[in-house]
Amino acid sequence: MCTQTIAIHLPDGAIREVPSGTTPLEIANSISPRLAAASVAARLTPLAVPQPKDVDCCCQAEEKDPSAEAEMYAAGDAAAARLVDLSTPLTESTRLALITEKDPEALHVLRHSAAHVLATAVLELFPDTKLGHGPATDSGFFYDFHRETPFTPDDLVLIEAKMAEVIARNEPFQHEFISREKSLEDFDRDGDFMKAHFVTKFTKPGDNVSFYRNGKFVDFCRGPHLPSTGRVKAVKITNLAGAYWLGDEKNPQLQRVYGTAFFSKKDLDAHFARLEELAKRDHRLIGKQLDLFSIQELAGPGLIFWHPKGAIIRKVMEDWMREECLRRNYLLVYTPHVARINLWQTSGHEGFYAANMFTPMELDDATYRMKPMNCPFHILIYKNSPKSYRDLPARYAELGNVYRYERSGTMHGLLRVRGFTQDDAHIFCMPSQIEDEVVACIDFAESVLHTFGFKEFKVELSTWDPTDRAHYAGSDENWNLAVNSLKHALDRKGIAYKTIPGEAAFYGPKIDIKLVDVLGRLWQLSTVQFDFNLPARFELEYVGEDGEKHQPVMVHRALFGSVERFFGVLIEHYAGAFPLWLAPVQVGLVPISERHHEYARKVEAELKAAGLRVEVDTRNEKMNGKIRDFANQKTPYILVFGDKEQEAGAVSVRTRAKGDQGSIPLAEFIAKAKALVASQSTEL
Numbered sequence: 001m002c003t004q005t006i007a008i009h010l011p012d013g014a015i016r017e018v019p020s021g022t023t024p025l026e027i028a029n030s031i032s033p034r035l036a037a038a039s040v041a042a043r044l045t046p047l048a049v050p051q052p053k054d055v056d057c058c059c060q061a062e063e064k065d066p067s068a069e070a071e072m073y074a075a076g077d078a079a080a081a082r083l084v085d086l087s088t089p090l091t092e093s094t095r096l097a098l099i100t101e102k103d104p105e106a107l108h109v110l111r112h113s114a115a116h117v118l119a120t121a122v123l124e125l126f127p128d129t130k131l132g133h134g135p136a137t138d139s140g141f142f143y144d145f146h147r148e149t150p151f152t153p154d155d156l157v158l159i160e161a162k163m164a165e166v167i168a169r170n171e172p173f174q175h176e177f178i179s180r181e182k183s184l185e186d187f188d189r190d191g192d193f194m195k196a197h198f199v200t201k202f203t204k205p206g207d208n209v210s211f212y213r214n215g216k217f218v219d220f221c222r223g224p225h226l227p228s229t230g231r232v233k234a235v236k237i238t239n240l241a242g243a244y245w246l247g248d249e250k251n252p253q254l255q256r257v258y259g260t261a262f263f264s265k266k267d268l269d270a271h272f273a274r275l276e277e278l279a280k281r282d283h284r285l286i287g288k289q290l291d292l293f294s295i296q297e298l299a300g301p302g303l304i305f306w307h308p309k310g311a312i313i314r315k316v317m318e319d320w321m322r323e324e325c326l327r328r329n330y331l332l333v334y335t336p337h338v339a340r341i342n343l344w345q346t347s348g349h350e351g352f353y354a355a356n357m358f359t360p361m362e363l364d365d366a367t368y369r370m371k372p373m374n375c376p377f378h379i380l381i382y383k384n385s386p387k388s389y390r391d392l393p394a395r396y397a398e399l400g401n402v403y404r405y406e407r408s409g410t411m412h413g414l415l416r417v418r419g420f421t422q423d424d425a426h427i428f429c430m431p432s433q434i435e436d437e438v439v440a441c442i443d444f445a446e447s448v449l450h451t452f453g454f455k456e457f458k459v460e461l462s463t464w465d466p467t468d469r470a471h472y473a474g475s476d477e478n479w480n481l482a483v484n485s486l487k488h489a490l491d492r493k494g495i496a497y498k499t500i501p502g503e504a505a506f507y508g509p510k511i512d513i514k515l516v517d518v519l520g521r522l523w524q525l526s527t528v529q530f531d532f533n534l535p536a537r538f539e540l541e542y543v544g545e546d547g548e549k550h551q552p553v554m555v556h557r558a559l560f561g562s563v564e565r566f567f568g569v570l571i572e573h574y575a576g577a578f579p580l581w582l583a584p585v586q587v588g589l590v591p592i593s594e595r596h597h598e599y600a601r602k603v604e605a606e607l608k609a610a611g612l613r614v615e616v617d618t619r620n621e622k623m624n625g626k627i628r629d630f631a632n633q634k635t636p637y638i639l640v641f642g643d644k645e646q647e648a649g650a651v652s653v654r655t656r657a658k659g660d661q662g663s664i665p666l667a668e669f670i671a672k673a674k675a676l677v678a679s680q681s682t683e684l
């Protein structure tokens with residue numbers, strides 16, 4: 001018998017020749033014992049698969065669909081990259097990357113292992129319990145249990161304590177295979193109807209079924225797992241909810257126990273501190289506290305009512321945007337909210353986008369639909385008169401209201417709605433003008449983000465996959481030109497970006513700009529998108545310098561993205577404490593007693609004349625109560641005045657951030673506040 005040798009390609013380019021059967025752990029140990037100790041699992045990528053591209057860990061990623069069961073139970077695709085246990089014997093040459101505790105993927109392995117620890121603890125305490133589905137999620141894990149008596153809060157405390165024991169026992173997770181027939185027999189005998197269901201659904205007769213054992217506990221799954229239970233360093237049960245088996249209320253009710261796990265207590269504490277911070281900043285909560293907006297049951301979900309204080313912020317945002325558009329040589333337009341179905345047929349929305357649109361309305365002359373996008377309307381304006389190269393670039397901008405169908409139950413405050421306002425623009429230009437236009441768009445986007453107080457952003461360039469030609473509209477020449485223009489534009493701006501091949505829309509490549517908020521969350525708002533499709537569908541043209549007719553190129557771009565969503569992000573970014581220029585009430589006036597009311601009116605008049613938004617509190621309340629109320633409304637400046645200030649023509653200034661700043665002449669305060677507003681400063 002001869003020992004076969006396989007080649008292991010490491011991420012640094014090194015290739016190790018090892019005997020077949022060597023494990024990733026042995027390879028880690030041969031590199032460094034410290035690396036081995038820090039490793040959690042290994043990623044194998046078959047040599048035939050191209051080098052894996054970086055996967056962005058997007059903080060906003062929605063919770064994984066917990067019903068994604070195939071991922072947990074079905075055999076993996078051997079031709080694709082996959083994670084395996086450190087103890088998996090390697091039998092073929094492959095690329096290998098060790099996953100350490102620092103890798104985002106490691107958390108998933110940890111949390112799935114924590115779900116096994118949870119099930120181990122539950123079965124030790126409550127042996128009659130039947131197990132359902134127990135996956136890792138983006139924020140932790142859960143396990144579905146079936147038991148006649150529901151768990152009580154006290155039970156959860158016991159379970160958590162038992163989990164600590166299972167972890168302390170440091171039981172190795174061992175991968176085993178059992179014949180499908182035997183495993184189904186065992187599950188049927190023990191009344192494990194849920195496990196039997198998963199085995200039946202995700203394996204085939206004759207298969208050997210993958211199981212993981214720790215101590216006496218055995219569970220059906222394809223792994224991978226941590227080397228042992230002791231590697232689950234910090235775990236917490238977070239809540240308990242009811243769920244029906246297979247989501248059908250005619251089925252037995254299950255108890256879903258949720259938890260989360262980290263590699264250290266410090267990370268776990270940071271996670272809960274962050275959740276608390278997120279809850280405090282929730283724009284729905286702050287929107288109510290500050291009376292900024294509402295959603296009305298009588299009107300329907302996903303439709304936003306802007307209250308006076310929210311509306312004034314919106315006005316400031318929109319004024320800034322329109323002024324900036326004009327300064328940058330855009331042309332402002334307004335277009336209707338509905339159009340005949342014929343327009344949507346020409347644009348193609350009636351086909352590929354119909355499921356996202358509000359259903360049609362029958363009128364006496366035709367069928368109409370609400371607009372989900374503004375593009376076709378701007379195109380009609382372009383087409384309304386002949387264009388020559390001298391008219392290009394033509395940049396049409398609109399704060400356009402669009403309506404998109406979102407399933408009921410999926411709406412979320414200002415972030416996911418059915419009606420919203422895009423700060424939309426469409427640029428029609430000659431191919432030779434693309435690059436300059438894209439540079440200008442990126443410059444504009446940067447200006448939006450900086451002005452509204454975001455210091456950091458990430459840029460992604462989505463390009464096509466030339467091997468999947470049928471999937472894309474437009475010629476090779478156009479695609480190459482557009483992709484290169486986008487690249488050159490980013491390079492000219494000196495912006496670092498990540499290229500994502502194959503992620504472009506079928507009609508053209510795009511640049512997405514994700515802002516980073518104060519909590520480090522990424523938000524996708526601004527986008528600059530090429531389009532080869534609509535100019536062709538609408539047969540757009542211009543007369544070139546050569547006197548011939550040509551087709552212009554079209555760029556869609558939105559910078560706030562959606563005014564509603566951008567506002568939601570602003571509320572959370574500032575926790576409602578808006579910079580002076582955006583604050584609905586910029587200055588709160590607190591006369592100490594009734595005899596200062598006349599002076600209060602004079603101060604109010606002067607501030608208003610200077611363009612500042614003011615509110616006077618003349619209620620018969622104590623001074624401190626009035627100050628507190630303005631502070632609760634996160635009013636940037638509170639001016640207090642009594643006899644002394646009145647005589648001196650002064651005001652005593654309190655700022656939201658720094659408290660009492662002492663007395664200054666009113667004129668001096670006004671000059672300072674005006675300057676801060678004019679410069680859109682985030683300071684007070």
Ligand SMILES: [Zn+2]
Binds near residue numbers: 116223225
């Ligand atoms: Zn498992």
Ligand SMILES: [Zn+2]
Binds near residue numbers: 373556557
């Ligand atoms: Zn568009």
